[in-house]
Amino acid sequence: MPRVEGGPGTGLRRVEVPWAPPHSGFTLFMQLMALLLARSGMTVAEAARTVGEYPQRVWTGLLHHVA
Numbered sequence: 001m002p003r004v005e006g007g008p009g010t011g012l013r014r015v016e017v018p019w020a021p022p023h024s025g026f027t028l029f030m031q032l033m034a035l036l037l038a039r040s041g042m043t044v045a046e047a048a049r050t051v052g053e054y055p056q057r058v059w060t061g062l063l064h065h066v067a
Contacts, residue, residue: 026057035061
């Protein structure tokens with residue numbers, strides 16, 4: 001997500017965009033892709049490798065959507 005200067009003493013902050021949930025770091029399409037790969041029979045490690053992420057981040061997204 002794009003980052004902008006937050007002002008003096010606040011550092012950088014992430015811009016909220018309509019195509020990504022707040023504070024997720026992933027777009028909705030990226031989340032959907034990881035979910036579809038996991039549903040297709042891939043292990044989480046294989047799905048993570050395919051989308052170029054760490055398995056723990058994919059697990060976090062999966063658990064969020066399953067809950």
